[in-house]
Amino acid sequence: MLIFEHSQPxxxxxAQAPATLAACDDIPSRLRRKAPPLLPEVSEMDAVRHYTRLSQKNFSIDTHFYPLGSCTMKYNPRACNQLAMLPQLLARHPMSSENTGQGFLASMFDLQEMLKEVTGMAAVSLTPMAGAQGEFAGVAMIRAYHDARGDTARSEILVPDAAHGTNPATAVMCGYTVREIPTDSDGNVDLAALKAAVGPQTAGLMLTNPSTLGVFEKSIQDIQRIVHEAGGLLYYDGANLNAILGRVKPGDMGFDVIHLNLHKTFSTPHGGGGPGAGPVGVSLRLEPFLPIPMVANEEGRYRWLTEQDRPHSIGRLSAFMGNAGVLLRAYVYGRMLGAEGMHRVAEFATLNANYLMVELAQAGFDVAFAKRRASHEFIITLKKLKDETGVTAMDVAKRLLDKGFHAPTTYFPMLVQECLLIEPTETESKQTLDAFIAALKEIRDEAYSQPELVKGAPYSMPVRRLDDVKAARELDLVWQPS
Amino acid sequence: MPFIPHTEEDIQVMLARIGVSSIDDLFDEIPPELRSGQLSGIAPGMVEMDISRLMTERAEADGRFLNFSGAGAYEHHIPAAVWQIATRGEFYSAYTPYQAEASQGTLQLLYEFQTMMASLTGMDVANASLYDGASGLAEAVLMAVRAHKTSRRVLMPKTVHPLYRRVVDSIVRHQKIELVELDYDPAQGITTLPEEKDFAALIIPQPNFFGCLEEVDTLTDWAHSQGGLVIGLVNPLALALLTPPGQWGSKGADIAVGEGQPLGSPLSSGGPYFGFMCCKQALVRQMPGRIIGRTVDLDGKPGFALTLQAREQHIRRAKATSNICSNQGLMATAATIHMALLGPDGLERVAAACHANTVTLADKLCAIPGVKRVFAQTIFHEAVLKLPIPVADVLRAMEVQGIVGGFDLTPYYPELGQALLVCATETRTAADLQKYTEQLERIVSRRSSGPTCTKLVPTATSKW
Structure with missing residues (x-):
């Protein structure tokens, strides 16, 4: 039932609105709304009950193992939420002066410094509001750098074919054309193809490392030399930073510009789709172009750096300073981890992924890059299962829901047929991983003994499998009263 | 203090199963020279009690101010239930609802959100949120240019929030789009009809940055008569009182966007908030961002799923309508609960109370010698006042008294002279308005008759 169907005129x-309706006779009737909007008319308890019940129809990290590859669904510590929602922090107006927020700004400055240290970059701006906006900022800085040197013929961004879709989409938003670089059979960027692709038209290469195939680009030093020798810059997509946090710094790999997904590596909540935060870090030569505002510490007094201070900036990406509350959560998380904790993030994310990979391989599942170490995630392909039983990766994913596990990422990266991209994260215990392995084995057995059972899954969710084709063909995006 | 559950025994068993002797061995594909050393710049970890003390001390040192600033972010009462429910783990710690059957809570809620936003704006359809109002406006500009096909010029009134104009420029400048600035009537504070012909879209802010109400019907009909689209940039709370964009002029706006913050997002130094976007049915395939659709399951039972994904980056890659992936789902969740709790009547009462409070405050302040309204046009819940002394001095003196006194327009609109943008929402009481009035009177009269007030705090030098 929709909230609108609970409504009574x-x-x-x-208790939630002023007791009286103030007169607004000064607003002329030609500018006034004629009929009220279609909002529910319900009691406070109706609303609380309805939305609490809706929440119970979700899987979430707090309720289920959620090994969604490339999304880093790790535990979101509750302290991060509570401390970002202290009343003084929530009440501060974004345009009030720096005097009213020295404590807040200190936290933002400290976060900038922390991110510089873990990424090995020279400077950081916190303002991008999501990973994709961080990518936009990064590629816009690549363009600004080339333009500032009068090197304006560079028109192309190189993107491996395994990259996230945001990479090519971002390059286009920044006015570049995209050239895809193939992957070799080992899961690495094809170096020969890369060498053939670079040239005076190359503005840069966007790379995720470890890649979305769940393996570390072993030739990263060659890749960076090839791109740099061609005059291009190297962009690090931080989607998989959790795999190397405290272990390898993107700056040491030769990257010129990076973004981080704080809603992944720094454990801020995904919120059913956001908000995230996508800070960007750069090497020294790109530092003048960072998006504003940034925080400066001038002898213990913190202030915003804006257009006046940073005339070469690529500009603003949000009306104010970005997702402050998300940044606060990430800061609290970083302070709780400390240096030692950060080292352990990558270690245990990698331990969990490799354990899961080896156990599944020994149980007879086909690992896509079996000769490689897993990074913090890995791929299994269910092609054989599909060929023998007709049960697809999507069917297995849906059946996992019945077994009490959120599904891994399905059908991404597109290079591997019938794939599941599995990322357990460091916050899951061995016992949870063992239970997940057992569930996958059970489903495989079901696929051979009762394939229709698996194809019809899920059965225990609030709905059975949904008709996506109908959803797209017969668009129903807003409710209409009958 | 990492959140890692492994016991020493677990670790040993796991390493043995993998066939390595240490965790270090798992990193043997990484060139050893790339291994970073200790993170010497990062402090040791803190337990929850210690970080709680640090953050609480910092927050308390910042304190709380009596707020009379608006300028794109508005202090409103948020019902306690909104964030208690939004931070339930099932909403808070879920991902984008890719597995629809295990995400019906988020999906149904966002379908309700789309319904509420479409109705509030009078448009046919809505998406499931964008980052914020400013970047949402940039997406609307890109969308209008895609839809119009022949022109890449977009008319941008100076009455649009000055920081929004900068954000739009930052985001669209790489795609050969020309933003044409439109002037305003200096007496009325609203956009004057331009002499432009070839343009993809006209942006109409309602209310505009000055709080003034634009003549939306005239502007909309004019833009349509010239073959351009209309983008309504609206405050969603104001739409409880004002004509929704879908009903502007004879055909209505084509796209409505705005900052959703007034619907349940705390001020929180600027974010997270959320952008919303609504449009006419004919434009839905040009819309960026996640969209939820209602469909049926195998048994014919209604359910909800992400739809029109062929527009999006994860399918369409370089040809996507936008690179957006994450949105502001949790803020949209809060907004939905907020709107359900207020209802049509509550939202109108809040909007009316904000408006009445600001009108009362402006009238009281204009009784102070040398203070007057700058524009004659009707306002909604925000007003521009001319002061007899520099605004920055007034705001500093107010701050010493614990008041955030408004937004200084001087750097952005020097032609207005010493102009202050002030706002009093429903959260300000009569006593608050009186306190503000008395302080302004004191500051203005002291400054007019004697030396400047002592600076008790360092000067805030930077400007937004």
Missing amino acids: KRRSA
Whole structure:
């Protein structure tokens, strides 16, 4: 039932609005709304009950193992939420002066410094509001750098074919054309193809390392030399930073510009789709172009750096300073981890992924890059299962829901047929991983003994499998009263 | 203090199963010279009690101010239930609802959100949120240019929030789009009809940055008569009182966007908030961002799923409508609960109370010698006042008294002279308005008759 179907004319949550309706006679009727909007008319309890019940129809990290590859669904510590929601922090107006927020700005400055240290970059701006906006900022800085040197013929961004879709989409938003670089049979960027692709038209290469195939680009030093010798810059997509946090710094790999997904590596919540935060870090030569505002510490007094201070900046990406509350959560998380904790993130994310990979391989599942170490994630392909039983990766994913596990990422990266991209993260215990392995084995057995059972899954969710084709063909995006 | 559950025994068993002797061995594909040393710049970890003390001390040192600033972010009462429910783990710690059957809570809620936003704006359809109002406006500009096909010029009134104009420029400048600035009437504070012909879209802010109400019907019909689209940039709370963009002029706006913050997002130094975007049905395939659709399951039972994904980056890659992936789902969740709790009547009462408070405050302040309204046009819940002394001095003196006194327009609109943008939402009481009035009177009269007030705090030098 929709909230609108709970509605009764003239019912109100009387405690939540002013007791009277103030006159607004000065607003001429030609500018006034004629009919009220279609909002529910419910009591406070109606609303609380409805949305609490809706919440119970979700899988989440707090309720289920959620090994969604490339999304780093690790535990979101509750302290991060509580401390970002201290009343003084919530009440501060974004345009009030720096005097009213020295404590807040200190936290933002400290976070900038922390991110510089873990990434090995020279400077950081916190303002991008999501990973994709961080990518936009990064590629816009690559363009600004070339333009500032009068090197304006560079028109192309190189992207491996295994990259996230945001990479090519971002390059286009920044006015570049995209050239895809193939992957070799070992899961690495094809170096010969890369050498053939670079040239005076190359503005840069966007790379995720470890890649979305769940393996470390062993030739990263060659890749960076090839791109740099061609005059291009190297962009690090930080989607998989959790695999190397405290272990390898992107700056040491030769990257010129990076973004981080704080909603992955720094454990801020995904919130059913956001908000995230996508800070960007750069090497010294790109530092003048960072997006504003940034925080400066001037002898213990913190202030915003804006257009006046940073005339070469690529500019602003949000009306104010970005997702402050998300940044606060990430800061609290970083302070709780400390240096030692950060080292352990990558270690245990990698331990969990390799354990899961080896156990599944020994149980007879086909690992896509079996000769490689897993990074923090890995791929299994269910092609054989599909050929023998007709059960697809999507069917297995849906059946996992019945077994009490959120599905891994399905059908991404597109290079591997019938794939599941599995990322357990460091916050899951061996016992949880063992239970997940057992569930996958059970499903495989079901696929051979009762394939229709698996194809019809899920059965225990609030709905059975949904008709996506109908959803797209017969668009129903807003409710209409009958 | 990492959140890692492994016991020493677990670790040993796992390493043995993998067939390595240490965790270090798992990194043997990484060239050893790339291994970073200790993170010497990062402090040791803190337990929850210690980080709680640090953050609480910092927050308390910042304190709380009596707020009379708006300028794109508005202090409103948020019902306690909104964030208690939004931070339930099932909403807070879920991902984008890719597995629809295990995400019906988020999906149904966002379908309700889309319904509420479409109705509030009077448009046919809505998406499931963008980052914020400013970047949402940039997406609307890109969308209008895609839809128009022949022109890449977009008319941008100076009455649009000055920081929004900068954000739009930052985001669209690489795609050969020309933003044409439109002037405003200096007496009325609203956009004057330009002499432009070839353009893809006209942006109409309602209310505009000055709080003034634009003549939306005239502007909309004019833009349509010239073959351009209309982008309504609206405050969603104001739409409880004002004509929704879908009903502007004879055909209505084509796209409505705005900052959703007034619907349940705390001020929080600027974010996270959320952008919303609504449009006419004919434009839905040009819309960026996640969209939820209602469909049926195998048994014919209604359910909800992400739809029109062929527009998006993870399918369409370089040909996507936008690179957006994460949105502001949790803020949209809060907004949905917020709107359900207020209802049509509550939202109108809040909007009316904000408006009445600001009108009352402006009238009281204009009784102070030398203070007057700059524009004659009707406002909604925000007003521009001319002061007899520099605004920065007033705001500093107010701050010493614990008041955030408004937004200084001087750096952005020097032609207005010493102009202050002030706002009093429903959260300000009569006593608050009186306190503000008395302080302004004191500051203005002291400054007019004697030396400047002592600076008790360092000067805030930077400007937004």
